[in-house]
Amino acid sequence: MQENRSFDHYFGTFPGADGIPMQKGVPTVCVPDPMTQQCVRPFHDASDTNHGGPHGKPNALADIDGGRMDGFIAQQELGSAVCSGPDDPSCRGGPDVMGYHDQREIPNYWAYARHYVLQDHMFEPDASWSLPAHLFLVSGWSATCTRPGDPSSCTNNDTLPPVPSPTTHYDWTDLTYLLHQHGVSWGYYLSAGTEPDCEDDAAVCPSHPQYPSIPGYWNPLPDFTTVQQDGQVGDIQLVANFLAAAKDGTLPAVSWIVPNGDVSEHPAASISVGQRYVTTLVNAVMEGPAWDSTAIFLTWDDWGGFYDHVVPPVVDENGYGLRVPGLVISPYARRHYIDHQVLSFDAYLKFIEDVFLGGQRLDPATDTRPDPRPDVRENAPQLGNLLRDFRFTRAPRRPLVLPTSGAPGTTFAERGR
Numbered sequence: 001m002q003e004n005r006s007f008d009h010y011f012g013t014f015p016g017a018d019g020i021p022m023q024k025g026v027p028t029v030c031v032p033d034p035m036t037q038q039c040v041r042p043f044h045d046a047s048d049t050n051h052g053g054p055h056g057k058p059n060a061l062a063d064i065d066g067g068r069m070d071g072f073i074a075q076q077e078l079g080s081a082v083c084s085g086p087d088d089p090s091c092r093g094g095p096d097v098m099g100y101h102d103q104r105e106i107p108n109y110w111a112y113a114r115h116y117v118l119q120d121h122m123f124e125p126d127a128s129w130s131l132p133a134h135l136f137l138v139s140g141w142s143a144t145c146t147r148p149g150d151p152s153s154c155t156n157n158d159t160l161p162p163v164p165s166p167t168t169h170y171d172w173t174d175l176t177y178l179l180h181q182h183g184v185s186w187g188y189y190l191s192a193g194t195e196p197d198c199e200d201d202a203a204v205c206p207s208h209p210q211y212p213s214i215p216g217y218w219n220p221l222p223d224f225t226t227v228q229q230d231g232q233v234g235d236i237q238l239v240a241n242f243l244a245a246a247k248d249g250t251l252p253a254v255s256w257i258v259p260n261g262d263v264s265e266h267p268a269a270s271i272s273v274g275q276r277y278v279t280t281l282v283n284a285v286m287e288g289p290a291w292d293s294t295a296i297f298l299t300w301d302d303w304g305g306f307y308d309h310v311v312p313p314v315v316d317e318n319g320y321g322l323r324v325p326g327l328v329i330s331p332y333a334r335r336h337y338i339d340h341q342v343l344s345f346d347a348y349l350k351f352i353e354d355v356f357l358g359g360q361r362l363d364p365a366t367d368t369r370p371d372p373r374p375d376v377r378e379n380a381p382q383l384g385n386l387l388r389d390f391r392f393t394r395a396p397r398r399p400l401v402l403p404t405s406g407a408p409g410t411t412f413a414e415r416g417r
Contacts, residue, residue, distance in 0.1 A: 001137060001218075001258055002274055003130065003196075003266035004052055004304025007120060007323040012042065012100045012309075014113060016338050017120040020100065020309060029309055031098060033073045040073060042307060045099025052267040053097045053305020057159045060127035060303075060321055067311045072097045076305065098307050105271055108279050108402045109327070112298070115400050116333040117389045122326030123312050124302050125344040125377065126158040126319040131217035133301040133321075135161065137345050138188075138221060138256065139174035140362045141373045142318070147171070149225050151364075151371035158318045164215030168223045172371040173362055175254075175349055176235075177226035184356045185252035187235050188212075188221050189242040191277075193260030196269065210260050212236040218258045226369070242281070249289035254352055257281060267304060276404045282329060286399030295390070296329040297348055313342055315380050320344050328389045331396030341384025350378040351386040 012020035020042050021028045030039035053059065053076040062071040076097050103110035112118075125136040132142035142161050147153035148169045162168045179186050194207040195216055208216065213236075215222045221236055222228075235252075245251045259265075265274035278298065285294055303322035312320045326343060353360055361378050364370035377383070 001134070001256070002278065002298070002300045003259065003264040003269075004055065004302060004306075005265060005300040005325060006303040006306040006308040007122070007310070007325050008042065008308045009100050009304075009306035010106060010109065010300075010325045011113065011118060011120065013102050014110065014118060014120075014338075017118060018310065018340065019120070031070050031073050031307060033077070035073075035077050040098050042098050042100050045096055045101060046105060047096065047099070048105070048270050048272050049268045050096045050099065050271070050304075050306075055129050055302055055305045057126075057128040059305065063303075063305070063322065064127070064312065069307075069309055069311060072305065072307045097305050100307075101271065106275055108275050109325075111400065111402055112282075112327050112329055114336055116330065116335070117328035117337045117339055119326030119328065119339045119341070119343055119389075121310070121323065121340055121384075122299060122343045123320035123323050125321065125346055127312065127321035128158045128302070130301050131161060131163065131220070132158040133345070134218055134220055134258075135170070136377075137301075137348065138176070139170075139172060139224070140346055140349050140377045141172055141371075143170075143172055143371075143373070145169060145171040151225075151369050154371050154373075156317065156372075156374060163217055164220050164223045166215065168215060170220060170224045172373065173364075173367050173369040174221070174224050174226055175352065175362060176221065176224070176232060177230065177369065178353070178357055178360055178362065178367060179254060180226075180230045180232060182357050182360070184254065186232075186254040187237055187242065187245075187252045187256070188219075189237055189239045189255060189257045190219055191239045191258065191260040191263060193262055196261035196264065196266045212238060239281075243284050246281075246284040246288040246290065251285075251288075251290055251294075253356055265300070279402050279404045283399075283401050283404065286401055291399055292331055292396045294330060295332070295351075296327075297351075297386075298325075298327040298329065299345070300324045313382055315344075315377075315382055316374050318374065328386070329400075330390065331399070332390045332392050332394065334389055334391055335397070337389065339384070339389050341388065342382050343384045343386070344377075346377040346380065346383055347386050350383065353378060354387070 145154040263277035
């Protein structure tokens, strides 16, 4: 899970994808700029760092603007000059919310898309910011709970759920509970460092440290009652342990990998540094003994204020949110395939449940910990099936090991074709 990029921002010009509407290479869409009274078209942005725009829930709704998808610049300009960070709804973004990148800036990501599967209708599960997205990633819900240990005390909250802390408690059921019940191993691997934003409304704050033992909005699992009761807090580990396990073939069945601020691609982090970090992780799996039984899913937690032209489908009161990039990398992934299914992070839960749990769902009616979540997101009729991105009857393909050095635009060599 990387950070804060929309689909059009990274893959809006990828051949065959549902990208930026164009005619003869010129965008046919534009977004009004209230300050200049001009309508701004998407443009190629060669910068290695971006500012993006504010991306709280109010900003998402304003960007979507009832399906007109025209609020991006206005939201950027409505922000104040001083704020707690890009997740603060009052933040000023940069002038680059209409910019897009291509293979000149993100050659490895485009190589994965050409060689494996690109998903062009992957939506963040809710129209909001990082913390709800990460909660949905591991549990299919974002909520506030009033009684520690009581899942029935939780109520829907995808706007400002309690920020992880030593006193925060997430009491609804997350996927690790079902994995533990079925004896399925898991690991949540975190890059140590700092988070890029403040975790409250302060205009200025010291850098918040990120470490497996420190709850954070990219590290919510330590605050889940189930993780604590099952004695699995130790499964939240440093990413160095993932690299070591990939090398020696001891990876758990299910792994989540989360960056720190420097390698996350979260504005204003470097795109090239984030791509190098992701490539290092993918290469570690490809060059390890578990490659022939691995599926890697790569996505970005929210749109980061960047333009996207596709109207999100309405599934329930929470989502979906805006479109983000999605990639599938595996020896069994379809080759040079664009998956047009409607997807969200719920599809990851569904895939894990189908492959490892016999189809068991995070369902209050069956998981023995009833919580009042609005619905079972994995069963939404609009949601596609990730299994369609694979061809398991074919022999596994050799890995595509890519370079981890070089500036944006550097030519890369694709090995293992």
